[in-house]
Amino acid sequence: MEELHGSLSEPVLDTMNFLNEITHRYPDAISFAPGRPYDGFFDSEQVFACIRRYLDHLAEQGASAQDVRTALYQYGPTAGLIRGVIADSLRADEDTDVPAESIVVTVGAQEAMFLVLRALFAGPDDVLLVSSPCYVGITGAARLLDIAVRPVEEREDGFDPSDLESAVLAELAQGRRPRAFYVVPDHSNPSGTTMGPEAREKLLELAERYDFLVLEDSPYRQVSPGTPLPTLKSRDRSRRVVHLGSYSKTVFPGARVGFVVADQRVRDPAGGEHLLADELAKIKSMVTVNTSSLSQAAVAGALLGAQGRLSQLNAEAAAHYGEAMREMLRQLDARLPAERREALGVSWNEPTGGFFLTMRVPFRVDDARLITSAKDFGVLWTPLTHFHPGAGGHHGIRLSTSYLTRAEIEEGAARLARFVEAQCEAL
Structure with missing residues (x-):
């Protein structure tokens, strides 16, 4: 490695491959990790x-x-x-x-x-x-x-x-x-x-x-x-x-x-x-x-x-993604209501669109914790540390809502809440 360009040893270049690899390793886990469009809008003949x-x-x-x-x-x-x-x-x-x-x-x-x-x-x-x-x-x-x-x-x-x-x-x-x-x-x-x-x-x-x-x-x-x-x-x-x-x-x-x-x-x-x-x-x-x-x-x-x-081409998709985001926020609120999340020290933002929201947690978030989440709780997400050029993001989770059905969001939020509760109780 010392004979190759130094960038190849940088963690940022491993991010995409790591997320793909862990998704394949735990195929039964519900994944809030990929920022991918919803497959339901694609038709082979359309191309x-x-x-x-x-x-x-x-x-x-x-x-x-x-x-x-x-x-x-x-x-x-x-x-x-x-x-x-x-x-x-x-x-x-x-x-x-x-x-x-x-x-x-x-x-x-x-x-x-x-x-x-x-x-x-x-x-x-x-x-x-x-x-x-x-x-x-x-x-x-x-x-x-x-x-x-x-x-x-x-x-x-x-x-x-x-x-x-x-x-x-x-x-x-x-x-x-x-x-x-x-x-x-x-x-x-x-x-x-x-x-x-x-x-x-x-x-x-x-x-x-x-x-x-x-x-x-x-x-x-x-x-x-x-x-x-x-x-x-x-x-x-x-x-x-x-x-x-x-x-x-x-x-x-x-x-x-x-x-x-x-x-x-x-x-x-x-x-x-x-x-x-x-x-x-x-x-x-x-x-x-x-x-x-x-x-x-x-x-x-x-x-x-x-x-x-x-805007015309994507009117249906935009409505879908907006509803997916709202459903995720509803499910999080139901699983971790305000009083409970305040006691735990958990919070999240409420975007009005896009694919992503972020959750703040009191425990340290890293790739090892992600593997625990996938293996023991059946839910995937992305540590926010991958998105910080310097130090930071150690208590943040990125959640993507774009790729999942409503049923998957409901079940995934339940699994995520159980994971968060367990990690908080272990502090």
């Missing part, structure tokens, strides 16, 4: 219909039979085949008007993160700030690229811009450059919190004042009930926001299609200007060459079928 719709769209736009065949079977442009479709969808659903040329279609949002980090972080003094706890994909990508990460801890009610400003000032005082701040503003993974409108405006103001970019990752907003708050990108008047998009939750994860909106201007030594997206495409050409044309066709067909409106 073929979506691809057919996109091919028909190309023909309607004047493409010849040879052009259509090439689009489907060949590598295709590195920046993506369906940038125009995505740009139209952003205008229709997110009040975001950006040129198609500012979009790069990626292999999931994960590749988008990697491309953006590689392009932006030029030296050892560049620092990535992250709202913590945060999605492990961003911290894992940063570690692979040897990028310094500074966590900005969320408060009980979520992200506070004043904490970010303090972190920025501390980094500047040390002679380092806060290059970008990563955040999931809507129903975040893992905490489930949503950034309020005032905090969003303050964040954009801080980015301009201190000259850093905001990496906005928001895959859960269009699979949540109600009208979402405006994206940061839709309120971005000075090109401070790089928007990371994913169709894994809104269309289907097997397509592995994401995108990045990078409309920032890059000045070259000769005085010319071009888009940051052009630089990201250069990097992509050396990483994945291009995103699967077949996957892009399926996603584009789904978008075209809903006139670009993911």
Whole structure:
């Protein structure tokens, strides 16, 4: 191992594999661990219909039979085949008007993160700030690229811009450059919190004042009930926001299609200007060459079928996920009513959407405790420590409600309550 890159010894790179492995080891356990869409919304025939719709769209736009065949079977442009479709969808659903040329279609949002980090972080003094706890994909990508990460801890009610400003000032005082701040503003993974409108405006103001970019990752907003708050990108008047998009939750994860909106201007030594997206495409050409044309066709067909409106495409799913979250909260309250959980020192937040909520417990939570929960109580969850770039999360549990039926949520909550009671009594 000492002859391999140091990142391979980092616990963050083991998180995904560990959770998959323990799920397979205890197949009879009810799992609140995976942040996966509900299988009941997928129909095998739907994929073929979506691809057919996109091919028909190309023909309607004047493409010849040879052009259509090439689009489907060949590598295709590195920046993506369906940038125009995505740009139209952003205008229709997110009040975001950006040129198609500012979009790069990626292999999931994960590749988008990697491309953006590689392009932006030029030296050892560049620092990535992250709202913590945060999605492990961003911290894992940063570690692979040897990028310094500074966590900005969320408060009980979520992200506070004043904490970010303090972190920025501390980094500047040390002679380092806060290059970008990563955040999931809507129903975040893992905490489930949503950034309020005032905090969003303050964040954009801080980015301009201190000259850093905001990496906005928001895959859960269009699979949540109600009208979402405006994206940061839709309120971005000075090109401070790089928007990371994913169709894994809104269309289907097997397509592995994401995108990045990078409309920032890059000045070259000769005085010319071009888009940051052009630089990201250069990097992509050396990483994945291009995103699967077949996957892009399926996603584009789904978008075209809903006139670009993911909110329309996902109306039924959003209602389902909202009800799943409410059912989980009802079951937790029934199994651990207010008086009992106060006596135990247990609490949880109450997200209005998304896939996740977080529970606080008085005992220490780690992977060994998770194995006990799976083996002796038949219930799985995720230790919050996996989502903290620094120390932290030792008394937190992430619970995902997205993948389970109502009956599974009811039984899983009962098992979880028994586990929590037993651990508290053992203190």
